Amino acid sequence: MALKDLPNEEYILQGNASCPGCPITVALRTVLKALGKDTIVTVPASCSAVIESLYPKTSFGVPTMNIAFEAAAAGASGVEASMKAQGRDDITVLAWAGDGGSYDIGLQALSGALERGTDFLYVCYNNQMYSNTGIQRSGATPYGAWTTTTWKGKKEQQKNLAEIAMAHEIPYVATASIAYPEDLYRKTLKAKETRGPKYMEILCPCPPGWRFDMSKTVTMARLAVETGMWLLYEYEDGSLSFNPPSKQIVEGERDAKPIEEWLRLQGRFRNLTDSDVDKIKEAMRKRWAFYRKKAELYG
Amino acid sequence: MKIIDTANDIAALAAKMARPDVIAAYPITPQTVIVERLAKYVENGELDTQFIRVESEHSAMAACIGAGASGSRTFTATASHGLLLMHEMLHWAALARIPVVMVNVNRAIGPGWSIWSDCNDSMSQRDTGWLQFYCSSNQEVFDTLVQAYRIGEHSDVMLPVMVNYDGFILSHTSMAVDVPEQQAVDDFLPAFKPGWKLDVDDPVTHGNIIGPDYYMEVRYDMHQAQQRAKDIITEVGSAWGGIGDSYGLVDTYRCDDADMVIVAMGALGAEAHRAVDELRDNGTAAGLARVRVFRPFPREALQAIADHAEMVVIDRDISLGMAGVLATEMQAALDAEIHPFIAGLGGRDVTYEDIMRIYELAEQGKEGWYTVEVQ
Numbered sequence: 001m002a003l004k005d006l007p008n009e010e011y012i013l014q015g016n017a018s019c020p021g022c023p024i025t026v027a028l029r030t031v032l033k034a035l036g037k038d039t040i041v042t043v044p045a046s047c048s049a050v051i052e053s054l055y056p057k058t059s060f061g062v063p064t065m066n067i068a069f070e071a072a073a074a075g076a077s078g079v080e081a082s083m084k085a086q087g088r089d090d091i092t093v094l095a096w097a098g099d100g101g102s103y104d105i106g107l108q109a110l111s112g113a114l115e116r117g118t119d120f121l122y123v124c125y126n127n128q129m130y131s132n133t134g135i136q137r138s139g140a141t142p143y144g145a146w147t148t149t150t151w152k153g154k155k156e157q158q159k160n161l162a163e164i165a166m167a168h169e170i171p172y173v174a175t176a177s178i179a180y181p182e183d184l185y186r187k188t189l190k191a192k193e194t195r196g197p198k199y200m201e202i203l204c205p206c207p208p209g210w211r212f213d214m215s216k217t218v219t220m221a222r223l224a225v226e227t228g229m230w231l232l233y234e235y236e237d238g239s240l241s242f243n244p245p246s247k248q249i250v251e252g253e254r255d256a257k258p259i260e261e262w263l264r265l266q267g268r269f270r271n272l273t274d275s276d277v278d279k280i281k282e283a284m285r286k287r288w289a290f291y292r293k294k295a296e297l298y299g
Numbered sequence: 300m301k302i303i304d305t306a307n308d309i310a311a312l313a314a315k316m317a318r319p320d321v322i323a324a325y326p327i328t329p330q331t332v333i334v335e336r337l338a339k340y341v342e343n344g345e346l347d348t349q350f351i352r353v354e355s356e357h358s359a360m361a362a363c364i365g366a367g368a369s370g371s372r373t374f375t376a377t378a379s380h381g382l383l384l385m386h387e388m389l390h391w392a393a394l395a396r397i398p399v400v401m402v403n404v405n406r407a408i409g410p411g412w413s414i415w416s417d418c419n420d421s422m423s424q425r426d427t428g429w430l431q432f433y434c435s436s437n438q439e440v441f442d443t444l445v446q447a448y449r450i451g452e453h454s455d456v457m458l459p460v461m462v463n464y465d466g467f468i469l470s471h472t473s474m475a476v477d478v479p480e481q482q483a484v485d486d487f488l489p490a491f492k493p494g495w496k497l498d499v500d501d502p503v504t505h506g507n508i509i510g511p512d513y514y515m516e517v518r519y520d521m522h523q524a525q526q527r528a529k530d531i532i533t534e535v536g537s538a539w540g541g542i543g544d545s546y547g548l549v550d551t552y553r554c555d556d557a558d559m560v561i562v563a564m565g566a567l568g569a570e571a572h573r574a575v576d577e578l579r580d581n582g583t584a585a586g587l588a589r590v591r592v593f594r595p596f597p598r599e600a601l602q603a604i605a606d607h608a609e610m611v612v613i614d615r616d617i618s619l620g621m622a623g624v625l626a627t628e629m630q631a632a633l634d635a636e637i638h639p640f641i642a643g644l645g646g647r648d649v650t651y652e653d654i655m656r657i658y659e660l661a662e663q664g665k666e667g668w669y670t671v672e673v674q
Contacts, residue, residue, distance in 0.1 A: 055507050061502060077361075085321055
């Protein structure tokens, strides 16, 4: 599937209220092209709720229910149950939440919905911070990143929510990046065709939050993958596989670009010391090694 | 059919007979039996519903909102801390105009842990936009739950309904209840037809950002719906009249020629019934006005009584730093002579003899915390 072959239908409408260079609309546009018209979305407090724009207008072309910050997955459970009650197995229920609403405040509801076998797709669009409230640290913020609640850089590593999702032994978990729309589209289609709980996480570099130029959103999303900072993989029916180019990087067939290339372009990492960068590299190597082993075990 | 069972069993039965499409509930003492019974009904095939065994009360209400927004009739039940955890979503359900029906079994709030009857849990939800009923018998629990769907889902109301009753005093006490045939309930309850729902053929965005130029109108419409609900509660009560009892907004007993009327809610109201008979036997012109509907506040019905009688108000709740919630609201809403008392917090027993004593204290011009300050 090439980019030009994506469906022409648009479910994210023009005039939406996203910032210039916003990755969220890019991600949701692609996801909804794959899911199509018969989709119901729940959105918690997040940038997406703003992007929908002000009542009485909307920029979302599919039925959408806003719900409280921690409740995207629980609200989606209710929608899913209602669709079952109505005999509508043709509807995709999508919970569309940021990393704050997924990693942190919404984690309990997400875990509950995954464990219950809810037939829905939960997407965490991960911009590695609370962006809607203006750049605060979340559980997904990487080590060393400046935010307005970590002025000298975050002192802890981010947690790994996709890994937590996998621990629920659900049928499908995938990571994606907006720089690889064909990969994202294919994964969303697979999620759509899979019954039961599906979890996807899309890396969404945020220009104002990460402090880079708004023309560089896709570049940042691509560099994150090319440096091995963000890995593209799929976990289906208990087996884990990497997708290009992460596959070649993790398997040592292709050199990852130096992580500095990605870090240097972001103002949020401006104050990193050499030892901070070493620490980031070390954590990254450990992550690769962990996934390599996991892929061997679950391959 | 006459059966003898606890209020929790009766609530589960009433919920089943109302045929909700989706139930999302989480166990908490003293409500747990409701969840257990409903799970059994579903697993036995006696109830065709989607039962979501959620991981918290917050998610229970969020799931009911999602299901209700998709056009389904919903039910949940909780108590005390569970209700408090739901607080955010109670507001959400009301503002989204989703007519969820919920049982709340009144229970005190910790610490220290108390599982006994106390109305501070539901009183703390006063301003969420939910209609609030307080029941005084297991029969009333059944009747009110069935009525609650028709009231909440009425196109002039479209608000969620909380049906309250006392933990243990009713929840775990068996009483005789007249249960109608399923057909009678089906005939009484029309299908749920919301004004909007999540529909892929008619996509709407619900609950997106709303500016100051619309928000007040949304609130005003909810307030008007609460006011309209007064007539609709009466109307629905009359329609149910042939099957069970109607009760009304305020259930009055021997009020017409009373000098002083006891005002209470829930099981305290049932106990006060006996106290009124005893006081009357002693030659005292006592009456009872049991407030069955707390939201919308039955101002007119209470004023009609206040016009000719003084009022002894017994609150099983306390707005700390102020006074009993019911008494405070009555003082604000009515032109009345009111003697406020706090009694029975955390399940402290209040017998009809206690209520007779409270009445005597009121006659002496006293008021306050019964057995703590005055006895």
